Amino acid sequence: MKPRITIREVAKEAGVSIGTASRALNRAGRVSEAAIAAVSKAARRLGYEPDAIAQSMRTRSSGAIGLIVSDLANPLYARIITAVEAALQAAGYALLIASTHNDGKREKNLIDLFRRRRVDGLILGPCETENPKLLEQLSQEMPVIALDRDFGPTGTGVYVDHYTGALQATRYLLNLGHTRIALLTPGSVLRPGRERIAGFKEAYKEQDLKPVPKLIRCEKSAMDFAFTEALSLLSGPEAPTAFMCLGTRILAGVLQALRHTGRTAPGDVSVISIGDTDLSQLFTPSITSLTWDLEIVGTVLAQLMLKQLERDADIEPETIVITTQLVLRESCGPATARKKATA
Amino acid sequence: MKPRITIREVAKEAGVSIGTASRALNRAGRVSEAAIAAVSKAARRLGYEPDAIAQSMRTRSSGAIGLIVSDLANPLYARIITAVEAALQAAGYALLIASTHNDGKREKNLIDLFRRRRVDGLILGPCETENPKLLEQLSQEMPVIALDRDFGPTGTGVYVDHYTGALQATRYLLNLGHTRIALLTPGSVLRPGRERIAGFKEAYKEQDLKPVPKLIRCEKSAMDFAFTEALSLLSGPEAPTAFMCLGTRILAGVLQALRHTGRTAPGDVSVISIGDTDLSQLFTPSITSLTWDLEIVGTVLAQLMLKQLERDADIEPETIVITTQLVLRESCGPATARKKATA
DNA sequence: CTGTTAGCGCTTTCAC
């Protein structure tokens, strides 16, 4: 493994001091054009590559941003991350990535790890054990941007308006005559889950109705849970006439359950899902879905970060809300004579 | 932003020299138990967190691994990355991530960037412009693990056996009586594409048949391409009786085209896809698919990396081949009287 | 076993 070229050698090659070499390379402070020319020529000739670690050491800035989510493989996150990465890459930042698998302890470890690596900023997705105090404290050390995650009124972040989304979706189903709507969500602890459930309930309230408690099911493990829950709901005495699948992988489980019991949408039950996947678009029937722009979420996340990085003084916290759209497809129909017995 | 605690302060607090403090913290060299106790107590009390940048500066090892793929949002990569991240995290490494969007120039930039950041190793996914020389040279600087990507006989990597996979899948279709098989693949430049096409042709050869050249279509942009291509193929004079969708997002386009033209599988055409997504599993009919274990790919990738990192001497290159499985579902049927005209 | 010292490669005063 050949030794790297250092600025020292570049300076020697260019016939200047290392101080001048540094200034020339960074075009900082007073440097003569002649020096700049000589140094950059020397650098090019030698194939000099500044050592980012040494730079960080001096400047106290690593040029890296840490991003922590619960699960990288979640397609929603994956697309957000892509957008974040693109924007950050364009601005010259590197992206350190890690996933918590919803383990609060692990998240804390990762944050510490990233801190030790002197990341310049942190983007945090939702995690089971949100610790607002921890984050607030953290954000005094470096910019912290939250993604769909609560942390006090002083926090900066981008939030998807799950509340209104769920509200609209539920309204839509209620207006179709459904009252026995099953709500499957991967958890009520995380902000998205909480908001969605709140929106769901609000829609009922608007019409002076009450949701059926037994039809609200939340659990961690996504797809398997959805399948078994949907199955049990369908075979129960008071089966739902509609399903709201509030989580990326819930829909798959529900569709599986429908298939398993010989039901079809929208004839037997109506189905609404969250997130616009291949599955929701191409399934027959295509699935009415609640969607939002993941690229924008990622881009905004990165922009907020870059903005905070730029003026590293403390700036007022900023909150960007992303709205959702209800894409009407074929999977919902009126709740007419849905008396079909326990199958 | 409060100043960090340094080892200097820990040493003072513990009443030892910074050298001893360092040794105590790292349990390296000769240290008394007493010193260890005193130092770790002091460290804990002060909330000391070693500065990873400074450590890297000295040890010439950043504790970070770079991972470069064409597209983070590709669900296949996403799941591989998750596994890589988990394994690396467990071993105390951080993961730097970036995507090339199949731009060879950008890839080169990213590699340089990562090199400047002194990553301890590099994991590289396929990229349009594979540059075996570049990689070979690179691998003399640090461990480089290739993912489904050729780089000379000296390279270490994990490879999916796309060749045999495509061979088996094609055989299967040929045995069902299909001879007009359309092959849609996102590209023949990348190793996976090349291998798949080779396997496809080999299957024909085995039976003394020849594939229909016009039915082989490759293009970069995944889903849109697949849709339009499939459409044109279906409405052409000699429409295929089967589709092989050799790429993550191809299947969606083909299914869309089928739906658009009122065709269904396996009645009108047979369909085989690559990768086991929700879509292939839950679509009606469920799609016969070629799959392999993404978690294993990720884990093996990380293990190869860790192994090379451990014994940083040059070790013999290693190649792990991952086999694929053909999961038979409902989307393929015999090619009987498929005389259905140009619709 | 422990303290002292010399840097890692770079940026940034500070004199000149």
Add this chain to the structure above:
DNA sequence: GTGAAAGCGCTAACAG
């Protein structure tokens, strides 16, 4: 404008 020198926080030699 430029050079010399002082570290950033840490580890690794080297004496003791």
